[in-house]
Amino acid sequence: xxxxxxxxxxxxxxxxxxxxxxxxxxxxxxxxxxxxxxxxxxxxxxxxxxxxxxxxxxxxxxxxxxxxxxxxxxxxxxxxxxxxxxxxxxxxxxxxxxxxxxxxxxxxxxxxxxxxxxxxxxxxxxxxxxxxxxxxxxxxxxxxxxxxxxxxxxxxxxxxxxxxxxxxxxxxxxxxxxxxxxxxxxxxxxxxxxxxxxxxxxxxxxxxxxxxxxxxxxxxxxxxxxxxxxxxxxxxxxxxxxxxxxxxxxxxxxxxxxxxxxxxxxxxxxxxxxxxxxxxxxxxxxxxxxxxxxxxxxxxxxxxxxxxxxxxxxxxxxxxxxxxxxxxxxxxxxxxxxxxxxxxxxxxxxxxxxxxxxxxxxxxxxxxxxxxxxxxxxxxxxxxxxxxxxxxxxxxxxxxxxxxxxxx
Amino acid sequence: xxxxxxxxxxxxxxxxxxxxxxxxxxxxxxxxxxxxxxxxxxxxxxxxxxxxxxxxxxxxxxxxxxxxxxxxxxxxxxxxxxxxxxxxxxxxxxxxxxxxxxxxxxxxxxxxxxxxxxxxxxxxxxxxxxxxxxxxxxxxxxxxxx
Ligand SMILES: Cc1ncc(COP(=O)(O)O)c(C=O)c1O
Numbered sequence: 001x002x003x004x005x006x007x008x009x010x011x012x013x014x015x016x017x018x019x020x021x022x023x024x025x026x027x028x029x030x031x032x033x034x035x036x037x038x039x040x041x042x043x044x045x046x047x048x049x050x051x052x053x054x055x056x057x058x059x060x061x062x063x064x065x066x067x068x069x070x071x072x073x074x075x076x077x078x079x080x081x082x083x084x085x086x087x088x089x090x091x092x093x094x095x096x097x098x099x100x101x102x103x104x105x106x107x108x109x110x111x112x113x114x115x116x117x118x119x120x121x122x123x124x125x126x127x128x129x130x131x132x133x134x135x136x137x138x139x140x141x142x143x144x145x146x147x148x149x150x151x152x153x154x155x156x157x158x159x160x161x162x163x164x165x166x167x168x169x170x171x172x173x174x175x176x177x178x179x180x181x182x183x184x185x186x187x188x189x190x191x192x193x194x195x196x197x198x199x200x201x202x203x204x205x206x207x208x209x210x211x212x213x214x215x216x217x218x219x220x221x222x223x224x225x226x227x228x229x230x231x232x233x234x235x236x237x238x239x240x241x242x243x244x245x246x247x248x249x250x251x252x253x254x255x256x257x258x259x260x261x262x263x264x265x266x267x268x269x270x271x272x273x274x275x276x277x278x279x280x281x282x283x284x285x286x287x288x289x290x291x292x293x294x295x296x297x298x299x300x301x302x303x304x305x306x307x308x309x310x311x312x313x314x315x316x317x318x319x320x321x322x323x324x325x326x327x328x329x330x331x332x333x334x335x336x337x338x339x340x341x342x343x344x345x346x347x348x349x350x351x352x353x354x355x356x357x358x359x360x361x362x363x364x365x366x367x368x369x370x371x372x373x374x375x376x377x378x379x380x381x382x383x384x385x386x387x388x389x390x391x392x393x394x395x396x397x398x399x400x401x402x403x404x405x406x407x408x
Numbered sequence: 409x410x411x412x413x414x415x416x417x418x419x420x421x422x423x424x425x426x427x428x429x430x431x432x433x434x435x436x437x438x439x440x441x442x443x444x445x446x447x448x449x450x451x452x453x454x455x456x457x458x459x460x461x462x463x464x465x466x467x468x469x470x471x472x473x474x475x476x477x478x479x480x481x482x483x484x485x486x487x488x489x490x491x492x493x494x495x496x497x498x499x500x501x502x503x504x505x506x507x508x509x510x511x512x513x514x515x516x517x518x519x520x521x522x523x524x525x526x527x528x529x530x531x532x533x534x535x536x537x538x539x540x541x542x543x544x545x546x547x548x549x550x551x552x553x554x
């Protein structure tokens with residue numbers, strides 16, 4: 001193992017956990033990554049030194065809390081190359097970010113006869129939020145089918161972008177397929193028809209450099225708990241003109257300018273969308289996670305290590321008879337693989353693997369439509385991060401062979 | 409055999425294994441040997457709600473005793489249901505309704521299942537109890553002692 005990888009591992013105490021007396025092999029990173037020590041350290045430090053409500057009081061602890069919270073917003077803006085802090089809404093996660101946009105669209109944009117265009121490979125967060133928006137507004141959802149290879153074809157996207165489409169919402173990378181969608185091309189196609197685009201970046205941001213200005217997307221959503229950071233925190237990037245146009249989903253707290261019983265005016269963005277007391281200390285603690293993610297993705301050794309992991313994983317999965325990968329292996333893949341195995345239920349496989357110390361995800365993975373396209377019974381998923389090792393893949397491959405033997 | 413005796417037998421069998429992996433291996437073997445259910449019985453009505461994997465459970469009464477058949481698309485689930493069937497097959501509805509199920513805790517099954525599977529186990533037991541109650545009431549209506 002390259003020394004840079006052991007240095008990285010040393011920053012994640014959870015990787016030394018043992019389960020059932022065995023070394024933990026954590027391959028469920030796409031659900032939640034392990035947390036950087038600098039994040040937990042900062043969380044506990046701030047809960048002593050800066051635990052006071054933000055944006056409100058004049059006293060020193062409150063100013064400190066506000067300062068660390070706002071500097072985390074700056075860090076998030078920098079991380080995705082957003083023009084400024086007013087483009088960055090701090091939410092409780094990807095789900096609440098998407099719901100915020102969907103709700104805003106339902107109230108301000110969508111009407112009967114309008115369409116919301118999504119892909120077949122979306123997480124429930126990017127399906128159900130739009131279903132709720134359609135229930136409210138009378139609009140309808142149209143679904144772009146994905147190819148058998150798991151790819152989203154641009155000509156299909158183009159053919160479905162008719163004049164009734166009011167927004168296109170797609171994943172940067174699907175949490176089931178692990179394949180990067182051609183979002184830059186999709187965005188420019190949609191813009192050529194005056195359709196705004198929301199990108200669900202929950203998985204994409206973890207493995208891909210994201211520059212929202214270069215992409216020109218209208219919205220980009222992600223969660224920090226998948227990105228070495230705190231739980232209960234997410235980011236909604238939005239173009240200023242859109243954030244200004246959309247009404248807030250929640251009311252109360254600090255998101256107002258003036259309140260009278262007859263009329264309330266809202267605070268400027270982004271605070272308009274941050275009603276109530278946010279999860280401010282956790283949000284403040286995302287900064288080291290974002291810095292860490294930005295740094296390792298530039299490191300050549302880390303990049304080489306990630307490719308080696310993928311090559312090895314693809315080789316190992318390819319050796320197993322009766323294993324079917326959802327989506328093809330290609331250059332646009334991230335180290336995330338979902339598969340079915342003939343005659344074996346994914347719950348059984350995951351349960352036995354767990355007893356062997358290997359954590360994988362199984363079932364419908366909050367993306368029932370695309371999972372069922374590949375297997376009625378659900379799929380098993382392994383998802384890796386640069387702190388994972390080739391040795392762990394060996395342990396997994398061996399455990400998987402044993403599991404299959406036990407279950408057949 | 410009485411329900412309690414069968415349960416004690418199962419407790420003894422499980423105590424032979426130290427590792428949970430071995431217990432799983434045993435459950436998987438039980439799953440593999442679970443007698444086939446009549447395909448016609450795999451109906452929507454017989455499908456148990458609340459399990460992540462699909463489980464069908466059918467029940468019939470003969471001479472006042474209940475007999476269960478079941479199937480699942482997951483083998484560990486099949487093993488679990490086969491344990492339950494072994495305990496309850498050929499028993500009177502009333503005995504099933506009044507049985508003590510603490511053997512599931514004694515063998516450590518409950519805490520060693522994933523939360524979704526543990527919920528599934530509860531749903532399976534509930535379904536067995538529902539059948540027992542239904543047959544008990546039917547038996548009473550037919551003028552039988554119950
Ligand atoms: C593609 C995708 N979208 C949305 C989500 C939802 O993220 P969260 O649960 O953090 O809101 C996830 C995470 O499971 C995801 O993978």
